[in-house]
Amino acid sequence: MTTTNNKIAIVTGASSGIGKACALGLLQGGWTVVLVGRREAALQEAVTAAGENADRAIVMPADLTQEDAVRALFDTVQQRFGRLDLLFNNAGMSLPFARPHELSGEDWRRMVDINLNGAFYCLSHAFRLMQAQSPQGGRIINNGSISSQVPRPGAIAYAATKHAISGLTKAAALDGRAFGIAVGQIDIGNVTSDMTAAMLKGVPQADGSMKPEPCMDMQAVVDTFMAMVRLPLSANILFTTVMATNMPFVGRG
Secondary structure (H helix, E strand, C coil), X not given: CCCCCCCEEEEECCCCHHHHHHHHHHXXXXXXXXXXXXXXXXXXXXXXXXXXXXXXXXXXXXXCCCHHHHHHXXXXXXXHXXXXXXXXXXXXXXXXXXXXXXXXXXXXXXXXXXXXXXXXXXXXXXXXXXXXXXXXXXXXXXXXXXXXXXXXXXXXXXXXXXXXXXXXXXXXXXXXXXXXXEEEEEEECCECCHHHHHHHCCXXXXXXXXXXXXXXXXXXXXXXXXXXXXXXXXXXXXXXEECCCCCCCXXXX
16 A cells, blocks of 8 residues: 555545545545535445545535635645645536426526536635645646536536536646646546446437446546546646546547
């Protein structure tokens, strides 16, 4: 196991799926990890899953759509640990299939609030901590999804917010140079989890058909994420894509 001299990470959306798996990967790698999400009970279950590494896992429930709540979260981390070395900006949501004329303004705003505004609030406050601490700097990894590159049918709000995450990543990577802050993005394709169980049964395709899609094992995502994490701050993976080899991404549509 690789140790990290007690480096501090925040993982959002850590109660399930990709966030939980990557939080557990960090814990196994020797990190102290702050697990963030809305559901405290689910976060506690993730801590239990950490086993012998659970003593370095801290649960901090927060509603990331509320800027004051995000500020309080990062202030607590600063007061408790004195620094922040890594933010995995992972929290997000999707909606059922809906074409543009079927999507309500309320659902559109909810998606933007969670997938984009929440990500910006977290990135902004991570910048605040990382540029002020000594030694200065840190790493931010945004979860973009392959929908940041190519949309699925009936998912305009998800695709729009994930395309916006790519812009957030590029701009923050540029602005982070002055402070030793490395900002990158992981775009993840079909991965086996509770949220993607429908993939194996059949999902809408661009030609109007319904087809099952292959999924990769979650460990492939964790391995890719940890490869980004382990880089020195003098190096950065700006964008990377990890996907099931046979899923319809290249050539989608």
